[in-house]
Amino acid sequence: MAVAQHHHETSKTGALPPFWTIARRDSLAGFLFIAPQLIGIITFVLVPLGLVFWYSLHEWNVLANTFTFTGSQNYRMVLEDTNLLEVLGATAIFSVGLVVLNMSLALLLAVLLNQKLAGIAIFRTLFFSPVVVSLVAWTIVWGFLLQKNGGINGMLLMIGVEGPNWLREDVTAMISVIVVQVFKNVGLNMILFLAALQGVPRELYEAARIDGAPAFKQFRRITLPLISPTILLTSIITIVGSLQVFAQIAVLTQGGPGLSTTVLVYYLYQQAFQFHYFGYGSTLSILLFVIVAVLTFAQWQMRKRIVFYEN
Incomplete structure (x- = not known):
């Protein structure tokens, strides 16, 4: 009775409901939980991206301490740059070669290491170990191995084959940087594929064997569809990673011979930090x-046709 009377008096006087309702307290708690991540994205992603776009509209000469607005001039330079087509071609060759070789080898290793054999954990660790090795140290070691008188040619000479100067010839230089990068990171995709393979129900294979399906057909009709979400994930990660490779190129070939291994990331580094064209380097960053x-986006849109989601 007293509660009803109090409610009647509150309505009569027109008092507002309390501001900190349960819904607002829950919303505040949610925002506080995501605040660190949100601040990080704004600080380290959105603000730098905005600054890069702003710099691309200027010509910034650090040595002369000038910062001049040039509008779309840097974007016109992208269309007029005679070296850029060759750089984009090298980038495409590197990315396609890396993605195809990395994912194919990772899937093959995952299938082989998914067997229940004694000591298989040792091989899993062995193939994954390059992932945790220092990138620069790994690349330097391979640089010594791939020299004209390095370890690779030394082993070839033992069987009577004279190897090329791997890092100083156009074709072999590109093959070399692709193989070095594949061996460095194939273990990561292998682990992702291995986890996906272990999640495939064994009953499906048993039913397929009873129906007389050969091993390749089981792989094509059961394994690939059920691990397709992981294939999509690894393809996105690998493609993005291939377009951001820098240290391997800088240590092994410095973009040479000529522009044969100059990928877009290394080219924009040269423009910005070697030739001090920071405005044009920023424009190339926008292009990347x-x-x-x-x-x-294209891969994500293709998921509806190539990815099987189990209900």
């Missing part, structure tokens, strides 16, 4: 961002 965004 657009390429990565378009490829990622």
Whole structure:
């Protein structure tokens, strides 16, 4: 009775309900939980991206301490740059070669290491170990191995084959940097594929064997569809990673011979930090961002046709 009377008096006087309702307290708690991540994205992603776009509209000469607005001039330079087509071609060759070889080898290793054999954990660790090795140290060691008188040619000479100067010839230089990068990171995709393979129900294979399906047909009709979400994930990660490779190129070939291994990331580094064209380097960064965004969006849109989601 007293509660009803109090409610009647509150309504009569027109008092507002309390501000900190349960819904608002829950919303505040949610925002506080995501605040660190949100601040990080704004600080380290959105603000730098905005600054890069701003710099691309200027010519910034650090040595002369000048910062001049040039509008779309840097974007016109992208269309007029005679070296850029060759750089984009080298980037495409590197990315396609890396993605195809990495994912094919990772899937093959995952299938082989998914067997229940004694000591298989040792091989899993062995193939994954390059992932945790220092990238620069790994690349330097391979640089010594791939020299004209290095370890690779030394082993070839033992069987009577004279090896090329791997890092100083156009074709072999590109093959070399692709193989070095594949061996470095194939273990990561292998682990992802291995986890996906272990989640495939064994009953499906048993039913397929009873129906007389050969091993390849089981792989094509059961394994690939059920691990297709992981294939999509690894393809996105691998493609984005291939477009951001820098240290391997810088240590092994410095983009040479000529522009044969000059990928877009290394080219924009040269423009910005070697030739001090920071405005043009920023414009190339925008180009790289657009390429990565378009490829990622295209893969994501293809998921409806190539990815099987188990209900």
